Amino acid sequence: MKESLRVIISGGGTGGHIFPAVSIANAIRLQHPDAKILFVGAEGRMEMQRVPAAGYEIIGLPVAGFDRKHLLRNISVLIKLMRSQLKARRIVKAFQPDVAVGVGGYASGPTLKVAGMMGIPTLIQEQNSYAGVTNKLLAKQASKICVAYEGMERFFDKEKIILTGNPVRQGLLQHNMSREDAVRSFQLDPAKKTVLIIGGSLGARTINNCVMQGLDKIRQSGVQFIWQTGKIYISEARAAVSRAGELPMLHTTDFIADMAAAYRAADLVISRAGAGSISELCLLGKPVILVPSPNVAEDHQTKNALALVNKEAALYVKDAEAGVKLLDTAIATVQQPDTLNKLSTNIAKLAFKDSANVIAGEVWKLAATYRKEHGR
């Protein structure tokens, strides 16, 4: 080949979109070490920090989501969308990709739309059991659609669908830290059972409230906790902890950069049922109590969760019941080795092992055809 492979990857908004994108980029780099990869995200969103932290260049579009409650505000959203399309066009023209990959979220809309209009092949990756709005809009012109759940032909053309599972960051699987070192890295005691509490990439209000109201219970439990609050809840959480006094058995943080260490330290996880977290928990065989968010499109987190619960691969606490049940269930379960073993064995059976590599292979196939046609 004359020139190196050139790929645009676009999307973001939450970790659930960003981390699969990074994982696909890493797999492309492994298969094609001289590949040029450019991310296109949304200004001010999480990807603008997380993507450079993963070692990739990103350009932001001034894009924003539609406001379904205040329709008048959408005039500015429309203007931003038009400006984003113009900017996306300039980016695609200058970068000259062989293929564009969309992972869902606002930015992937304008980017993949203009790439498609310019004749560049596009691939989209849908993480959930219910298709996102942007991916549904982009599906018509997409050449391939990589999905993580069966039954996605209700949203997409059957011929384009490939069941790949969700790509997971490679660093989560390729590490050899001991449990003791992992627990110590959170300033906790390796002799104690540890519960990891994660509320998705942005944090979860209900789960945070359970912890804030249960600080005395935590103190007396004999168990220790790693608690990720999310960026917007951290000051409230820290204030509650400092009011409660010394709590050496609780590590509080807004965001965990080293999720490999957090999972390694955990004997049990409490989590929202976002697609990314579920894929990771399956691959690592982690016992988990799922508390699906009720505030997502078509209640898709409950569907994500029930797919596991029905196979006895996870415990389930409804958001509305978390206040009375969640901490008690966690404190009891983490001290029952048989239950933990059964959950771990069953959830590991649901893992997709090689998702990022399979998707990177599909990206290359599309690019290779385009390059041949364009003499690149």
Ligand SMILES: CC(=O)N[C@H]1[C@@H](OP(=O)(O)OP(=O)(O)OC[C@H]2O[C@@H](n3ccc(=O)[nH]c3=O)[C@H](O)[C@@H]2O)O[C@H](CO)[C@@H](O)[C@@H]1O
């Ligand atoms: C509220 C909302 O809209 N949630 C959606 C969002 O989830 P959201 O982005 O919250 O969650 P996911 O579970 O998909 O992914 C979270 C990712 O963030 C990482 N992580 C999390 C916490 C932390 O401190 N550090 C860290 O690195 C996890 O390891 C995981 O890779 O996208 C998912 C995938 O489209 C959807 O299924 C969710 O419904």
